[in-house]
Every structure is written in structure tokens, then in C-alpha cells.
Amino acid sequence: MPRKLRSIPGAAAALALAVITVTLPIVPVPAAAQESVEKAIEQYRQDLQGGNPAELWEARGEEIWNTPRGPKHASFKSCDLGLGPGIVKGAYAQLPRYFPDAGRVLDLESRLVWCMVNQQGFTHAEATKVTFGKGSRKRSDLEALTAYVVAQSDGTKMNVSLADPHVRGMYEIGEKMFFYRAGTHDFACATCHGSDGKRIRLQDLPNLTKKADAQRAYTSWPAYRVSQGEVRTFQWRLHDCLRQQRFPDLIYGSDASIALTTYLAARANGAAYAGPGMKR
Amino acid sequence: MIPRISGTRLAGIAVLLAGAAAILYGCAGTPAEDKSASVEAQTIAMMKESFKAHGQAGLDRLDQDDTQRLCSKYSTTPPPAAVAKKIEGENLAKVRYPADGKLMGDWKKGEKIAQLGRGMQFSDDPAKPAGANCYACHPLAPKELSYGTMGPSLYQFGKKRGYTEENRRYVWAKVYDAEAFSACTNMPRFGERHILTDEQIRDVVALLMDPESPVNR
Numbered sequence: 001m002p003r004k005l006r007s008i009p010g011a012a013a014a015l016a017l018a019v020i021t022v023t024l025p026i027v028p029v030p031a032a033a034q035e036s037v038e039k040a041i042e043q044y045r046q047d048l049q050g051g052n053p054a055e056l057w058e059a060r061g062e063e064i065w066n067t068p069r070g071p072k073h074a075s076f077k078s079c080d081l082g083l084g085p086g087i088v089k090g091a092y093a094q095l096p097r098y099f100p101d102a103g104r105v106l107d108l109e110s111r112l113v114w115c116m117v118n119q120q121g122f123t124h125a126e127a128t129k130v131t132f133g134k135g136s137r138k139r140s141d142l143e144a145l146t147a148y149v150v151a152q153s154d155g156t157k158m159n160v161s162l163a164d165p166h167v168r169g170m171y172e173i174g175e176k177m178f179f180y181r182a183g184t185h186d187f188a189c190a191t192c193h194g195s196d197g198k199r200i201r202l203q204d205l206p207n208l209t210k211k212a213d214a215q216r217a218y219t220s221w222p223a224y225r226v227s228q229g230e231v232r233t234f235q236w237r238l239h240d241c242l243r244q245q246r247f248p249d250l251i252y253g254s255d256a257s258i259a260l261t262t263y264l265a266a267r268a269n270g271a272a273y274a275g276p277g278m279k280r
Numbered sequence: 281m282i283p284r285i286s287g288t289r290l291a292g293i294a295v296l297l298a299g300a301a302a303i304l305y306g307c308a309g310t311p312a313e314d315k316s317a318s319v320e321a322q323t324i325a326m327m328k329e330s331f332k333a334h335g336q337a338g339l340d341r342l343d344q345d346d347t348q349r350l351c352s353k354y355s356t357t358p359p360p361a362a363v364a365k366k367i368e369g370e371n372l373a374k375v376r377y378p379a380d381g382k383l384m385g386d387w388k389k390g391e392k393i394a395q396l397g398r399g400m401q402f403s404d405d406p407a408k409p410a411g412a413n414c415y416a417c418h419p420l421a422p423k424e425l426s427y428g429t430m431g432p433s434l435y436q437f438g439k440k441r442g443y444t445e446e447n448r449r450y451v452w453a454k455v456y457d458a459e460a461f462s463a464c465t466n467m468p469r470f471g472e473r474h475i476l477t478d479e480q481i482r483d484v485v486a487l488l489m490d491p492e493s494p495v496n497r
Contacts, residue, residue, distance in 0.1 A: 169322075176323040179355040181348040183341045184400045184475055185468040186459075190355040192430070192466075200416050200428045209356055242331075246400045248341050249334035256330030259323075 044226065045278065054147050054224040054276035057231040061148025064141055070120030079115035081108065081149065092153035093273045096262045098166040105170045107261045109235045110253035112145050131252045132236050135229075146222055146233045153273045158219065160266040167262060170255075174263025177256060178208070183246035189260075191245075208264065215271035218264050223277035231276060234261055334402035346370060351464035364463035371460035375453045376471065378478050383448045383485050390487030391494070393480050394420055400475060410475050412455075412484060417466070420487065421494035430466055438489040439496040451485045 065076040065088070081091035082099070096107040102114050109131075116127035133140035162168045181188040192200060193208040206213040222233040238257055242250045250257055309317060327342050344352070347367050350359065359367065377383070392411075399410020414420055417430035441447050454461055456471030470476040476484070487493050 172319045173323045173326055176319050176352075177327065179352050180323065180327070180344075181352045181355075182344050183337075184473045186348055186351070186473070187468075188352060188355060194355050195430075198428070198430050200430065201426045202428075243401050243403060246337065246341065248331040248337040248339055249402055251330055251332055254330030256323075256327045259326065 052224055052276060052278050053229075054151075054222075054231050054278070057144045057147035057224075058151045058276070059148075060139075061141075061144035061146065064145055065148055070116065070122045072119065072121035074120045076112075076115060076145070078119050079112070081111055088149050088152040090153055090156045092150045093156040093158050094160060096160065096167065096170065096258055096265060098164045104255075105166050105258055105262060107234070107253075107258050107265075108149060109142060109146060109233055110258060112142060112149075113253055128252055132232070132239075133230055143222075143231050143233055147231045147276050150222055150273070150275050154275065156273050158215070158265065158268045158271050158273055160262065160269055162266055170259040170262040171266055173256075174259035174261070177260050178263055185246045187245040189241065189245070208267070211267065214264065214267040218268035219271050219274045220277035220279070222275055223279045225279050227280055232279075336400065336404070336406040337402035347459050347464075351459075354464050359463050367463035368460055371457045371469070371472065372453075374472050375456050375460055377449070377452060378482070383445075383452050383482060384489060385479060385482030385484075385486045387483070387486040387490040387493035387495075389480075390483035390485070391421065393476070393484055394487055395424070409477070409480065412470055412476060412480070414484070414487075423494065434488060434495060436496055438491065438493070443489060443491060448485060448489050451488050452481060455481050455484050 068075045077086040079086065080099075080101075081088065082094055082097045083089075083091050092108055095111070096105050098105050099111065099114070101118075102111075104110075106114060113124065113127045116122045117124055128142075130138055130140040131142055133143050160167070162171055178189045179194075181191070188194075190209065192198070192205050196207045196210065196213075198205050198207075206217040208214045208217060218234075221237055222231055224230070225232050235252055235257060238260055239250045239252070324342070328339060331339060331342065333339050347370065350363055350367055353359075354363070358364070394412055394414035396411020397413040397416060398404050398408065399413075404410070414434070415424055415427045417428040419427040419433040419435050422435060437451075438447070455476070457469040458465045458467035459469055459472075468475060470484075471478070471481055487495055490496070
């Protein structure tokens with residue numbers, strides 16, 4: 001179903017509620033809490049009447065998308081996400097893909113950075129100054145833009161084509177990386193996401209080697225994180241997973257981050273994209 | 281700078297590394313194995329360019345030892361018996377018991393170590409001791425309800441198995457290097473990988489093996 005941005009006052013009310021409710025328990029969750037956390041999130045959804053504070057990020061992202069910016073005074077209307085310059089509808093459901101102008105396979109976030117650098121004239125350092133925001137004083141344009149773009153694929157079936165050999169190659173590398181055990185704790189992605197019905201503390205873990213779980217997980221990111229009061233993107237998700245894996249710091253938009261995204265996105269093929277989602 | 285590897289350079293690295301892998305593995309791969317080794321080489325090369333050192337987590341964290349390399353191939357299926365035997369044998373040889381022979385510490389400290397999830401992440405202060413976060417994966421003392429289910433329940437471990445010296449030695453070794461007993465287990469090797477000190481391992485052994493520990497009450 002195509003998604004329409006709610007009115008700004010509506011979204012503002014949603015955020016006010018978000019701020020009030022932000023005290024939802026975070027790990028470690030107190031006694032007998034698994035069910036109550038889920039209930040609290042469900043209650044929170046009901047309170048928002050199907051709304052999601054992510055809509056505020058979407059609205060800001062739309063404004064940024066349409067505003068000429070950077071030394072070259074260009075807007076994102078000339079940014080081609082794969083379906084033609086400025087076209088956002090359905091674009092996210094087909095990413096990552098190979099972009100001949102960049103000579104690389106790019107995910108949404110690295111493509112946004114590419115457009116900022118190559119069309120708007122920012123340096124790479126400027127474009128990636130704030131990748132993950134922290135409150136109103138350190139807001140991330142990339143999170144806002146990402147929220148806006150992904151929302152335009154809500155209801156669209158995931159369709160990452162592996163026909164292109166570049167994309168196929170990245171998928172294969174991403175798959176290897178998923179099972180790659182290393183670091184002080186011998187963890188791979190698959191350590192926590194390779195078996196059914198497991199949890200860490202009280203947090204349920206999707207088995208990303210199974211189609212249904214992989215689809216459910218991928219199509220619910222990016223998401224508004226209630227505990228953080230921020231929209232978090234897929235680059236954030238990978239970065240923070242790998243931090244907990246005791247790996248070094250995954251560089252935003254790096255090839256390995258895109259390879260892993262390609263693997264996980266393609267495994268979600270066939271499922272309707274349903275983001276931005278909402279998570280604890 | 282955008283971390284990128286040009287196609288040509290990547291292919292070059294891949295060929296080099298695949299060649300090295302072929303030599304290591306004795307050149308006798310099937311086409312599928314050759315393909316897999318080539319993708320593996322590309323993956324490692326790409327990862328080296330895609331991470332940056334941060335805090336205590338240097339790029340050497342990406343280097344695999346024998347166990348990690350072998351177990352990366354058997355994440356969803358158990359390794360073949362011969363491979364499992366090799367991994368377990370190599371790791372058993374690495375288990376080091378304390379010089380003074382003292383295997384049991386303070387279960388109260390052990391409980392804190394079992395609760396603590398901090399340690400070894402680039403966001404952690406390396407000056408502070410790491411935890412083992414046992415509860416992330418195991419039920420232990422019954423009053424802690426926030427436990428994970430990746431591993432088996434350890435509730436009443438000592439009580440059920442028996443408070444013997446042999447079992448204390450087993451628990452020490454299992455915490456020290458779990459790969460010595462169960463090849464490609466998900467459990468970290470807390471001693472072998474220097475996550476916990478000997479003193480901390482003693483406290484964890486006490487948590488499981490002291491009759492007074494809440495795990496055994």
C-alpha cells in the first residue's frame with residue numbers, strides 16, 4: 001500500500017509520545033519482562049494509532065531531498081537510486097545494485113553519499129560527518145534521507161537482482177562474511193543468527209539462514225528505536241552488531257558493509273518491504 | 281576517503297590470496313572448493329579494507345586462527361568427525377591449569393562475572409575487566425530470569441554432576457577453551473583468548489561448583 005506522510009502536527013504528537021514513553025526498559029530487562037516488553041511496545045503502537053515517530057525523520061528527509069544544497073547547489077532530484085534521477089518510489093526494494101557511474105555496487109546509504117559527493121559537491125568527510133545521529137543537537141541527514149526513501153517502498157516486494165555479476169559477487173562475499181568467525185569471542189553473524197528460536201538474555205534472535213526470518217528481519221529495517229529515540233538505518237544495524245561481535249569498527253558505506261547488506265537484502269526477496277519499522 | 285577497492289585490484293588480491301590458499305590446502309580442490317577458496321580470499325581482502333581500528337579492537341581481530349577458519353565452514357552443520365577431532369585436540373593442548381592448582385574462587389564474584397556483558401568491544405574501556413556474560417546464553421541461578429537460550433541450562437550443575445575434583449577440572453577447562461570439548465561450539469574460549477584472567481575463571485568455576493552457590497541451591 002502506498003504510504004502517505006502524516007501531517008507534521010500528527011507526527012509531532014507522535015514524537016511527544018515517543019519522548020514520554022522512551023523509558024521503556026532496555027537490557028537487562030527486569031524479572032518476567034519478555035512478555036511485558038512486547039506488550040509495552042504493542043501498547044505504544046496502539047497509542048500512536050498506527051503512527052511511527054519515524055514519520056518525523058521521513059518529513060525532514062523529504063525536505064532535504066528537495067532542497068538544493070552543497071557547493072554545486074544541487075538537490076537529490078538528480079540523484080539516481082537505480083530507477084532514474086529523483087525517483088524514490090520502489091527504489092529501496094531493489095537495492096543494493098550496481099551503479100555504472102560509480103563503478104561499484106552500492107546500498108541506499110552509500111548511494112546517498114555518492115550523490116552528495118558527486119552531484120552536490122560535498123567532500124566525503126562532510127557527507128559522512130554524522131552517520132548516526134544523537135539527539136536534536138547532532139542530527140543525521142543520512143538517517144532522515146534514508147527514512148524518507150525507504151518509506152516510499154512500503155508494500156513493495158523486495159527484488160534485489162543477482163543477475164549482474166558485480167551484485168552476485170558481493171552476495172557471495174556477504175555470505176562468506178556472515179559465517180566468518182573471528183575476534184576475541186570467535187563470533188560470526190551466524191553465531192547468533194544461525195539457529196531457530198534462540199534468544200540472548202530476553203531478546204529474540206532471528207535465524208537469518210531461514211528465508212522467513214530473513215525476510216521479516218530485513219523488511220523491518222530501518223526502524224525507529226524506542227530506546228534510543230532515533231531512526232536507525234541498516235548500516236547502523238550492521239555496525240552495532242559487529243561492535244558486539246568484538247570486530248573492529250565497520251566503516252560506513254564500506255564494501256564489506258555493502259556485501260553483507262546485499263546478502264541479507266537478497267535473502268529477503270519476495271517479501272513486501274514494511275519499513276521504517278519500530279523496535280524496542 | 282571512500283574505502284573502495286577497484287575491480288582490477290580486488291581481482292589481483294583475490295588471485296594472489298587464492299593462490300596462497302591453494303598452496304596451503306595442497307592444490308587439490310574440486311572446482312566448488314576452488315571457488316569457495318577464491319571467494320574466501322576476496323572476503324578477507326575486502327574486510328581488511330572495510331574496517332578501521334578503534335580502541336582496543338585492531339584490524340588483527342579479523343585474522344583467524346585454525347579453529348576459527350575451520351569453524352567458519354561449519355556454522356550450520358556440525359564438522360565431520362575428523363575435523364572435529366583435530367579442532368578439539370588442538371584446543372585441548374592449549375588448556376592451561378593454574379600453577380598453584382587452585383580451581384575454585386568466590387562464587388559471589390563469579391555471579392558478577394556471569395552477569396557482566398562488558399568487555400573487548402571497541403566501545404569498552406580496556407582498563408576495566410571483561411565479563412563473561414554467561415546469562416546471555418545460559419540459565420544459571422534461578423533468581424535471574426533475564427537469561428538467553430543459546431546454551432543449555434546450568435542450573436544445579438555441580439549438584440547434579442557431583443562436587444568432584446575431576447568435574448572442577450572439567451569446568452575450568454570448558455570455560456578456558458570450550459572448543460576442546462565441542463568443536464565449533466558457539467561458546468567463546470575465555471581463557472585461551474584472554475577474555476578472563478585465571479582469577480576470574482576460578483570465580484566462575486565456583487559459581488558452578490560451589491555447593492553454596494545459588495546455582496546449586
